[in-house]
Structures are given as C-alpha cells and as structure tokens.
Amino acid sequence: MTGVITLADGAGGKASRKLVEGLFLAELRNPLLEPLGDAALVSANGTRLAFTTDSYVVRPLRFPGGDIGELAVNGTVNDLAVFGAIPLALTAGFVLEEGFPLEELRAIARSMARAAQDASVSVAAGDTKVVERGAADGLYVTTSGIGLLDPRVELDVTRVRPGDRVLVSGGIAEHGIAVMLARGNLELELDVESDTAALHGLTAALCALGRELRWMRDPTRGGLATTLNELAGGAGATVVLREEAIPVREDVRAACEILGIDPLYVANEGKLVAVVAPDAADRALALLGALPLGADAALIGEIRADDIPLVLVDTPFGGSRIVDMLVGDPLPRIC
Amino acid sequence: MCLGVPGQILERLDDGLAKVDFTGVRRTVSVAFTPEAEPGDWVLVHVGFALATIDEDEARATLDLLGEAIAAELEPAGNKLFQEGRG
C-alpha cells in the first residue's frame, strides 16, 4: 500500500477494510486480532470476556440528539453488547486542543456520565493529552471497554445457516442524516435526531433465545449495507432483504432522496441487526418490540445459500439488486 | 442524469425564494424559474431550484394509465397477443 490516507479510509466501507487488512493486520497479525471483529474475545482464568476500543472524531461535537461524549460511551457499550457481553467497565482517553472551553468539556463529561449510568457501566480509568491549537477538531475521545460474555449464547457468524432470519431493531439512517444536516452546509431543515443509544438492553433480551440467536452487530459507519456485507462474507451465504420491510422514517427517506444517498449506507448509532434461527424470528421480534428502543423492530430478510456471498435487495418489482459495501464516505450528489 | 425531487411550497420569501417541504424536510429553494407557483403548489426541485410546477391533472392521467394497465392485466390474455404483420 502506498499513497496517503484519505477520508474514505475512515468511512467504514471498503477503503477502511483494505487499510485494516493490508496494513494493520499485516503488521500486527495474531489469533485474537485475526477475526477483525469490533471486539476481541479473550479468556482469563476460564472467564470469557469481550474487549474493544473505538475513537470518536465526530464533527460537530454536539448534534441533535446527542454529543461526542454520549456517542463514545454508547458506541463502546454497543461493541461489547453485540458480542453478547454485559459491559463491565470503560476507559476514556481524551485528546484536547489548546483553547478548548472548559465549560464545553464539562458538558461532554456530564453526558458521558449520564450515558454510562444508563448503560450500568462505569468509566473506570482515563487519560488526557493536550495538543496545539489546530491539531485536533476541539476534542477527540477514545473509549475502550471490557464485558463479560453471556454463557447462554454462542454468537459466531459461522453458525449462521440458510433460512435464518435477519432483524433490525428500528428505523435506519437517522444518526448519519442528523450529523450531516447539523454540519449545516446543506441547508436542509429536518427534525431528526441521532439515534445514539446503548443497546445492552436489547441484546440482553435477545440472549434469552440461547443458541437460536446466531449473530448480532450494530450497523454504524457504512450503514446497514456494510454490516450485512460483513455478515454475508463471514457466513459464506447471501443475505436477501425485502426493500419495503426495511424501516426508514419517511422524512429521513426524503432527505436521502434529496441528497441522492441510499439510506442503507448511512450511519446508525443505536440500532441492532440480529440473525436468529427461522423458528425464533417471531419470539425475537416480540422480545425487541417489548422494549422502547425496539418498538419499530422489523424482520427484513433471510439468509440464502449461494456460491457467491452477496447482499441482495428484492425490489417490489420482482427484480433485485446487489448492495455492495460502501465505497467511500456517502457524498450528496446531483445526478 | 439529474436528481429532481417533488416538494410543496409552504411560503414565498423575498428575492425569488420560497420555503419548500419535502415530506418533512424543508429547504429554501429558488422559484425564479416558476414565477407562477403559489404556496400549496408542488414543484420539481433540482440543486435548490424549482424547474417546473407539477401538473396535478397530468400526474393523475399517468396514474390512470397505470390503473388501466393493471385492469388489462386481469383480463383474459387471448385478445392482446402480438399481432403479426403490423410491425
């Protein structure tokens, strides 16, 4: 790999994957890293743990429905939760820019505390570094987390079978659209908030399905499309979606139409995708639907055996299309 | 080649501009090219400009054709086979 880093390398799509596989995995290769999951599974004295880390560089720092602090807690809680882990503790590292207002920092710390309390987890250790003015966008946060794996489940993409059902916990694309609009230069007005939320409640509920729960993820950067491509690749099977079953709020869909962006590629920060055994689909929907965060949960598709693992969307017209991984940061287009 | 989205004019603003609603999304749009458009009218918007008012009657006529197509599809198939020799 040569050249320089571009924004696409961080957008969570194909470019990101290439960077991680071609550079980081190549240099750091080891059995724990190799699956390239959002969390690593480690055992200590017979106890099975999930371990994860994530950095937050969102701009603006505050956006409708949340801020970087809340995002940093929820994102790391979710990376643990979707592996079937109960979050135990987090750490937080701050990179602060010279001149950053203390009042704003306090507000962010407070919303981290609130989010941690909601997720029943504590921020147990931290670190602070200050860089010169202009060297950071005000503030970057990195959180790491550790969680205890629920012994009832065995979540593994290789356990996904043809016929298994795919569910999503609610309307997609809200976070990405909220942040895109909060940046302000698109001049669109829309009452949409980021969906940032801790998913440990939803994942704990689904863990009651035991071995019928196959796999879970939170589709963040790169959107649902990218997460499902990872599912297809990992399972060696095709994911078939029904277009009209995928929940998207009407105004969010309108914003996507105006900007020429496919909601399947827009980031979420509080949604869960789960694959369950065929017979468990109704129970899974009921478990999700009983919780406020899962009120709009929907069965969106199923797994089909196929030589070429793909994500296909069946359209209401009897046709279908391939949904590939995100190629670069979604950009508003005119044509 | 060019993304155009239908929206409804909420109010006319100064300077040839109008506030337009796109199913819950609002944006200020230039209506300089559709001077006849009034609040309540639907317009087709491309890159922040209304290029045409949407003609309700014409929209309905196209939908009626769709209705006919569905109705015809429900009829017996024999009377609408391709007729050789007319091509």
Add this chain to the structure above:
Amino acid sequence: MKYVDEYRDGRAAKAIAAELRTLVRPGSHVKLMEVCGGHTHAIYRHGLDALLPGEVELVHGPGCPVCVIPLGRVDDAICLAERPEVTLASFGDMLRVPGGRRRSLLEAKARGADVRVVYSPLDALGLAVAEPEREVVFFGVGFETTAPATALTLLRARREQVRNFSVFCNHVLIGPALRAILDSPETQIDGFVGPGHVSTVIGTRPYDFVCSEYHRPVVVAGFEPTDILQAVAMLLRQLRDGRAEVENEYGRVVRAEGNPAALAALAEVFAVRPDFEWRGLGAIPRSGLRIADAFADWDAERRFEVPGARIEDPKACRCGDVLRGLAKPYECGVFGTACTPEQPLGTCMVSSEGACAAYYAYGRHRRVA
C-alpha cells in the same frame, strides 16, 4: 412521498411488463437507449431489467454529466483547488472523479486543498459572501437541467457585486451529444428513452430532429419505475406501428416548450463553445457552454490560469464504446479488474449512475449466474 410512491407501484409495474411482452415479436431484437444516467441508475436500483422481455436490450447513453467531463478538465479543477486563496465548491458527485494523474478532488482535499461539497450553486455563492477573504470557485457541471441554476447564481453574483466568486464552467448540451451518437456509423439504436429533467428546461421540441432526420422514436420519461416501463411500452408501440414521434410520458413536469424563464437565463449568461471535448465521445461541435463576455469577471477560466491540457482517455478503457452503446460494461477488458468503483479508470465507473458503476453495483451477478 407524494408524486414518487404512486409511481413505484409493483403491481402496475408487473402489469406493464406483461404488456411489453405482447408488444415485441418473439425472437426479434429491439435496441433502446436510455439517454439519461438517472434512468440507468433507476433501472438497476429497482431491478427493472428483469421485467423487460428478452427481445428488448437497453443501452446506456451519455447522459451523466460526471461521466462525460474529460480528464483534463478534472485536472484543471484540481489545479484551481490547490491554489492557496481558492475554496473550490463542488457537487459531491465530482469529488471522486480521477483526473489525468489518477488523482481526484478528494485526494487534493486530503493533501490540504480547500474543497467543499455544496447542494446548490447558490450555497457556493453564500460561501463567498460569508468568507470574503476566500476566492470561491464553483465547479459547474451538468446538462441544461443544472446550467440554469448556475446562470441564476451568476446573475445574482453580478447584481450583488460579489467579487470573490467565480464559476469554472463545464456545462454541456444534450442535443449535440444525441446527434453524435446517431451519426456514429456503428450505432444502431431503434429508439430513445428521453431525459426527463433536462426536458423540464428545454421541452420536447429539441428532440424533433431525431424523428424527422433519423426516423427514430423518442419518449421523454420520468424516473420512477412505472414511468420507465411505460416509456418502453410507448416506444415499442411506435416501433410496432412504424411511427417515429416525440412523445411525453412525463407530462406532470415536462411541457413541450420547456421552461421559458430558465431558457432565458441560459441565453443571457452563457455562450455556446465552438466545440467541447466529451470523455469517451471526443470533441463534439457546439456541445458545451462557456460564460458569456458580459460575465467575464465571474469566469474562473479568465480569472485564473488553468493548464487546459487535453488528456487522452486510458487506452484500456472502453468508456467511449459503452457511452455510444457499442459495448456492454462487462465487455470492457478492465471492467471489475483494473477499473472498480474504488479505483475507477474510466468515467463510467465513477458516478453511481455511470453505466459501469451501476452495472458493477447492481448487475454483475446476473451475468455470472
């Protein structure tokens, strides 16, 4: 969404598809070109190709403004963006398009150039007003649909005497491109699905020559699934009856005379270039717009030095053949190998409505299967 969802009725689409099968003679071969990339995108996005009878082949036309910008012009835009005093405002579509050195605006931005994505040229003018110390250059691309927006923005810039704003003009005209395709001896197109949104501006009359001189039918169509299928049915009926007329499927927004106010703005602000280079198609006479002399102060080409180099399309790339309907994307030797959406070699792979990108994203499994 009103005026959208009604035209996405799966039942109606299937009914029209059934009718299409009655309109073709079994075993015949009808080659239709959808001129507009928006149609290409919609056809793949909704899987409409699966609804067409095997006798009907859809050929993807040159109507993608991003795809037809030649390499040299992309390099010129990158050069402008790299000037320290310049903020280049562009539609998002152009950011990933590689220039002659295979570098894009996105990479220029990563190396420090000030490149901003805007939704409307008016927003670019707004940037210039908000940041008077910057030289804001708007990268103007698009057919007659988009050019009026640039025109009105320039009229406003002159009226308000915004002196730190200019336009790098790459607007092109659809009529001369259609004629170039019809004049290409290898091209055998039986009929055209006409571009819907361009026609809101220019109307339906500019297509009359396709019927009167080349005896091919044209049906101007909207972009929803039933619009496109309906237009195909109308074309097949014309062919069956031996007619070659301009018909309008998209009457809800397209009038025969177009949009007089938008046409007047075009006439005031732009002049037609003697010729303009199209990627894949070469130089086409009177097919591009430049900024009229009365607006010279707002013309980026006159305010800044741009290299203006003419750069050959990559040899291996068959975009020209794809754009003229002579080759399917997968018939190109580099399709999906040296040329992918991440590393596009040819222009048709760049924009999501480019024929190759649409085929790569939505259609490639069907050929494999």
